[in-house]
Amino acid sequence: MQNILSVIAKTPLFKGLPENQLKEIQRITVSRSYNKGEAIFFEGDECNGFYIIAQGQVKVFKLSFEGKEHILHILGPGEPFGEVPVFSGRPFPANSQSLVKSRLLFLPRAAFIKLITANPSLSLNMFAILSMRLREFTVQIENLSLKEVPGRVASYLLYQSDEQGHHDFVDLRISKKQLASMLGATPETLSRMFAKMSDQGLIEVQGRLIRILDRQRLTTI
Amino acid sequence: MQNILSVIAKTPLFKGLPENQLKEIQRITVSRSYNKGEAIFFEGDECNGFYIIAQGQVKVFKLSFEGKEHILHILGPGEPFGEVPVFSGRPFPANSQSLVKSRLLFLPRAAFIKLITANPSLSLNMFAILSMRLREFTVQIENLSLKEVPGRVASYLLYQSDEQGHHDFVDLRISKKQLASMLGATPETLSRMFAKMSDQGLIEVQGRLIRILDRQRLTTI
DNA sequence: CTGTTTTCTTGATCTAAGTCAAGGCAAAGC
């Protein structure tokens, strides 16, 4: 198990900060453990801090009135979440749940705001992260409203393969049910899309590993 | 025509800042004019600054491969836009176009970063703005993927009536075609929904003015 | 290893909403 300091040092949020600042951050963080399936916060909860993932995997999601779920983010080690309401001063806008056994670092609101006020380079990092989230949401909204399911699947695969640094395969790293929830579709539909795309020679599905056979054609869907 | 300083002072991004900081911001801004329909920037353009609307109205939108347009925002006086890529150092993620004759303030990237580094309270104000917008996107995603068109129309009307400070009517202020685009639907479908909701005694449509007849029932759609 | 639970796949059916088409209306321009 890594110590708090090394986790903090690797988080993009704190990149470029001097050692003494990192230690100061370490002083205000609290480590918390969550079991698989355990709730971290609920939509509407008051927010008195945000989280950084030390180990594990977490989902942030919305629930419809009928209990249907849409996953907004799936986050892994080093990534912060729940930071939005820290600044808006409003309750959490979505739910969060641990997908596996996870260890999280909790940063209390007041202490963090003090820190960020005193440190311009931390501010810039935070701006970059918030901007990035905004951009991701922009893409998600674009996909949901302009593309149909096959198009969303294709752009997800292309985006992830870039992100993972490969050009001919993608490791989904999440269940297909969860992927369906992220793409705004049902598991049945996603399954059919994978089958169809396989028939068309676009991809090859082996469990959670998707081999990209025709990248070119995939971009035009 | 208002002067630059009074526009800056009213912008949510800078509201509440002391006079001297406002003047510093004023010093780095450039005023630019745009005609109706004129492009402000395109998706993929390098971002060397962002904009604030002094006068007029602007849309920020994405284009699908087939040329279908999805409006992300319609912005009016005092509202900033294009600030997202300033910090992440990425190109513009969407297109922007002036809907009417507009005057915009342009804030160059380099000068602005310098300013922010020197002003922590400016940062905190801007964090709050970004966070609010992220919250709004969260709601938009929820609406798109968890609700059907009638539900989206209903929540838009309810949200806007609150926003405008009325409880029994809404002035759309944009064309129904544009509204349809914002809600991820076609103009035909929106028209049918308005007709249906009128039949059901939920609303009354008079051009761009929508009278809310049964607020209670509208929330349950 | 074995039973249990969850995930995944495939088929049959249904429906919300998109597309195509045509007519009416209103604002903008000559």
Next chain:
DNA sequence: GCTTTGCCTTGACTTAGATCAAGAAAACAG
């Protein structure tokens, strides 16, 4: 004034994807 252009509405038709259902394949717990 008239004409043009774009906006809005309504109808007929089509289709993408949801739902329901049931079996196969993994993942998990004891």
